[in-house]
Amino acid sequence: xxxxxxRMPNPLQFIPELAEVSMGLHKIIGDxxxxxxxxxxxxxxxxxxxxxxxxxxxxxxxxxxxxxxxxRITAVATWxxxxxxxxxxxxxxxxxEAVLTPNPFGxxxxxxxxxxxxxxxxxxELWSLVAVIAYIGFFTPAALIAKPxxxxxxxxxYTD
Numbered sequence: 001x002x003x004x005x006x007r008m009p010n011p012l013q014f015i016p017e018l019a020e021v022s023m024g025l026h027k028i029i030g031d032x033x034x035x036x037x038x039x040x041x042x043x044x045x046x047x048x049x050x051x052x053x054x055x056x057x058x059x060x061x062x063x064x065x066x067x068x069x070x071x072r073i074t075a076v077a078t079w080x081x082x083x084x085x086x087x088x089x090x091x092x093x094x095x096x097e098a099v100l101t102p103n104p105f106g107x108x109x110x111x112x113x114x115x116x117x118x119x120x121x122x123x124x125e126l127w128s129l130v131a132v133i134a135y136i137g138f139f140t141p142a143a144l145i146a147k148p149x150x151x152x153x154x155x156x157x158y159t160d
Contacts, residue, residue: 034092041092
């Protein structure tokens, strides 16, 4: 079996300021009123939608370490019909998909979806969901272009 290698080396050796941005984003997410399980479910779903093995492996492992059931982890791909998610988790996943998925028929996040979300989340929580999606968006190019090594912790996930 061939040794796993990232496509690009660690970006911090070229752009060290990315560490500060990354830490700031991690702090925002960590201080969020959104449950960490919801955040990681969103990250896993994003990995699935984007076709990122790195995100999918990382976030499934994080959910397992947090004690999430295999049923919930596996069902993220079919969250709309799975019975194991709360209404708030469903809305978070729906918002994520709306932002990440083109809609040829109109707005990605229509007023009806926002109204549904505002029934489950207050303004601070909604902004926190926006921050989670922005966090995902920030790291997406690195995951897809640089292809860090799946299953390795940040800092050890690039081949230098």
